[in-house]
Amino acid sequence: xxxxxxxxxxxxxxxxxxxxxxxxxxxxxxxxxxxxxxxxxxxxxxxxxxxxxxxxxxxxxxxxxxxxxxxxxxxxxxxxxxxxxxxxxxxxxxxxxxxxxxxxxxxxxxxxxxxxxxxxxxxxxxxxxxxxxxxxxxxxxxxxxxxxxxxxxxxxxxxxxxxxxxxxxxxxxxxxxxxxxxxxxxxxxxxxxxxxxxxxxxxxxxxxxxxxxxxxxxxxxxxxxxxxxxxxxxxxxxxxxxxxxxxxxxxxxxxxxxxxxxxxxxxxxxxxxxxxxxxxxxxxxxxxxxxxxxxxxxxx
Numbered sequence: 001x002x003x004x005x006x007x008x009x010x011x012x013x014x015x016x017x018x019x020x021x022x023x024x025x026x027x028x029x030x031x032x033x034x035x036x037x038x039x040x041x042x043x044x045x046x047x048x049x050x051x052x053x054x055x056x057x058x059x060x061x062x063x064x065x066x067x068x069x070x071x072x073x074x075x076x077x078x079x080x081x082x083x084x085x086x087x088x089x090x091x092x093x094x095x096x097x098x099x100x101x102x103x104x105x106x107x108x109x110x111x112x113x114x115x116x117x118x119x120x121x122x123x124x125x126x127x128x129x130x131x132x133x134x135x136x137x138x139x140x141x142x143x144x145x146x147x148x149x150x151x152x153x154x155x156x157x158x159x160x161x162x163x164x165x166x167x168x169x170x171x172x173x174x175x176x177x178x179x180x181x182x183x184x185x186x187x188x189x190x191x192x193x194x195x196x197x198x199x200x201x202x203x204x205x206x207x208x209x210x211x212x213x214x215x216x217x218x219x220x221x222x223x224x225x226x227x228x229x230x231x232x233x234x235x236x237x238x239x240x241x242x243x244x245x246x247x248x249x250x251x252x253x254x255x256x257x258x259x260x261x262x263x264x265x266x267x268x269x270x271x272x273x274x275x276x277x278x279x280x281x282x283x284x285x286x287x288x289x290x291x292x293x294x295x296x297x298x299x300x
Contacts, residue, residue, distance in 0.1 A: 056264045
């Protein structure tokens, strides 16, 4: 039986790997774009993006996710050449000067190929391999880790949020397996915020455990999403980091393995608390398995 807390060795490109399960892992978002919904324009030069990535590493991120095209609703698309011009110098610089695990946020097969050749270890596809299915072959041939995300955009969704996850991601996994991507290279992302309203996102969190029928680790990407604004009343995306940290702690307790975030420091603290609670839970379970019961005191 699959448990999200059991060890899972995530196989990545260039002979690297990450151990998932025992503790939460932070993936820092670095958008080399002028128009991303939260931080567009702040890191749209290679030097600024590299500096931001290094700061994120210092704050506790283990993965740097580099994107060159905004995925916010209504964002203008960019050409493959422009996307590559934005991200490849950043990936090359980070690969040459740090030991970071680097992820490329793209749905384009050629961009993914060039990014892995430049030093990226993970391909993160927000279209779940269904925009350019050849991206799965790039991952298989390069040995890259593959993050496969669910989206509800540009398609008719099933009314039940979990049923729709299995419909969409089931097809994505068929594409990955047909291309030869091994199980140990794959992580799934339920795609919080991608054509999901606030109620759907909250229901997805509440039913998170149902996603482990896929028998794969899960990445959670709730950072600064609009549904957190609906819950907290925080209209500005940059004011939603406390709400993000709350979801990080909750979803870690539910078994999520990787957390894609903007603010590394606050989510690092949230993960530290959640992982400490999980350790305490395991200690209690171990004592109970040995027949020990907690000491109880009468209420005065």
